[in-house]
Amino acid sequence: MNENDGKEFAELGVKQWLIKQLFTLGIRAPTPIQKGCIAQILGGHDCIGAAKTGSGKTFAFALPILQHLAEDPYGIFALVLTPTHELAYQIADQFQILGQQLKLRVCIVTGGTDQLEESLKLAKRPHIVVAMPGRLADHITGCNTFSLKKIKYLVLDEADRLFSESFQGDLETIFEALPQKRQNLLFSATITDAVRECKPLPLNNDKLITWSESDPQLTVTTLDQRYVVCPAYARDVYLVQTLRKYRETKASSHVIVFTDTKKECQVLSMMLNAIGMDNVCLHGFMRQKERASALSQFRSNLKCTLIATNVAARGLDIPSVDLVVNHKLPLEPREYIHRVGRTARAGRSGMAVSLITPYDILRLGEIEEQIKTKLSDYIPTDRVMPLSDIAFRYDLASKPIEPVGIWV
Template sequence: MAVFTSLGLSEWLVRQCSQMGINKATPVQENCIPAILEGRDCMGCAKTGSGKTAAFVLPVLQKLSEDPYGIFCLVLTPTRELAYQIAEQFRVLGKPLGLRDCIIVGGMDMVTQALELSKKPHVVVATPGRLADHIRSCKTFNLQKIQFLILDEADRLLEQGCSDFTKDLEVILGVVPSKRQTLLFSATLTDTLQELQTIAMNKPFFWESKSEVRTVDELDQRYILTPEKVKDSYLVHLIQKFEDENSDWSIIIFTNTCKNCQILTMMLREFKFPAISLHSMMKQKQRFANLAKFKSNVFKILIATDVASRGLDIPTVQVVINHNTPGLPKIYIHRVGRTARAGRNGVSITLVTQYDIHLINGIEEQIQTKLKEFPLEEKDVLKILTQVNVTRRQCEIKLESTDFDEKKQINKRKQMILEGKDPDMEKNEKETKKITKRKLKEMKTGHGKKGQK
């Protein structure tokens, strides 16, 4: 690992890094920082937890110190929590400059955000949807003079299957200057990312970690084979085991839906575990509050959907548990990357049911690593099986009484209205498709009304 002074960074930035306990550059920083300082577009692809954020923050701050004016840098990122984390890194490293940053994400007051934008902060960190809304509705700020456009977790932002991100990016790219430096960073490389030339045109520099392994060596990757109906009992027993064996422990549990996230949180609290949740159905202020409580160790367990799987850096996390096996290897890579960061050790455990064997095979092939079985006594799991199943059902009934599903539908309708879509039209289209499908089936089988006559 190189020292920062050899990369061309100013003395004041090296001192700031030293104050944060960062004394040597990681490979992604060592390779990308000089290219960015030369004025080249850059795309960096490296393992999660390898220091990608500092790889773009440091050179941007150096360039800003040479000519501080207007909105100098725009950073786009897929999640609100990650936007706050990136802004914090800019703020800490850029303190000697008196750096002014602005965070533009959903769930917060648009008028307040518009006022902050009009004050011409040096750095704007935004989620594409909310920034696109400001561009469409507000003319009090100007992005025509930005020097840097940065896409963090670029594979997610450029995913062709994600039409919302694509539309919002088109709006943003329409108002930023063509003469700029474009930086793209990600932990996973996709076909979309390889089409770098469509966004980056300024002598692009590409760097990808040479390692075929997409997870770090310090991560101990395990699995537990469990029948679907016993999975929650294994989870409870697993947490009990960590609680008994470690005084200083911190766990993130990933699950696939907001509803399951909420139920698991309620269930674990019934077992007196210090658990807190994070999912997209929560209000933004509550999401931030819960994340802060977990970071400060007020709560030891965070149950989350994939809203927390990207980029979040929480040093205290020792264990990541996948309550469901991720359908895509890259989702697995991002999830388990929440532990064993920056050279620290960590453990990931995936609960694998009889339906998930092919998914695990795909993950192992992608990460070039075989997962090892995590030893647990089945008899200890069976002891708590009835209690866990009853507790879970009670939590499901309790959640149903709060109209959780109805709230989800209301939120979905609100989002569609904000995007200019007609929610009733979509509902009618779905009903029409169902009726058409049923009639075609009746015609084929002869069981329709005509067939009966």
């Protein structure tokens, strides 16, 4: 490192040992959200941060937390709440990498493992607890052997999702177990009115900063966003054709296909495997070990296609993802933003293709209005139908049955 290396981080108040750690990760300059939030968090402010997916939100709160922890290391110092298992493990990994010099102890509390084992880890007073609200609330109301009364930081990652009705009761239980004096840090790519008002979590208005990008476009400019118009009954055939067309130019590319329901996810994965398109799937009906295995195979290039529900739509950072396909448009425009944010991250390019029927035109318009971007054709209709492919009909329970027609 020369004298100018890390200058921008140093100007934000980041200590040299953390800057060196960032350099080992190839990070030499802060992103806009890091510039807007790190110094303020170090100064003791509560923070609401909104930025496009892949913009470095995790390090925007992890760096200040680790710097303060180094001054007086004790457990439990910070609590990070997330809506999904996969995001919890990713955040924990990023804390571990940044905090290597501190011999950081991180505990993940998400369920899917033995609750007694989690309790024993919490009893050892780790520095950072990364948790899903439901499982942590179970520990608090049960026979808990730990205390959250001395935490300095509460982080809500993907705050808009955490403030949904499904997490409300669990959050109330957790907030009652926390000290009144603490810093509250809320981050997401989409900040809703519920987050801004933050009724379940009163913020320190005298020391509150709200940072969001000035760019009204909610998706990055390096993301090429397209659509394919198809009849509803032939959606799967058009999906196969879309994947084949894309792999003609990028054979080894990594692709995530998003579906709406767990059953659709499983059946679609089976269908693609049956026609020779190797893939793994990820959804909420799977055991935690199976989910971790699927994600590991996808990250490590053993499988190049991941079929997933919205459990993979939030926060996951897999740099090799080149294409995101929406098998169906999500009901909420903000979920579209999170889904397509799995590609074109940190300045890289990527593509998102959505399969739409004539009944989806209004929903597509709502998405375009929200993201301030117009989607364009990927495969013109007159070029799809002449291409031969087999349309399979599948038993919803398990196995594919006989082909029911050939599109020509």
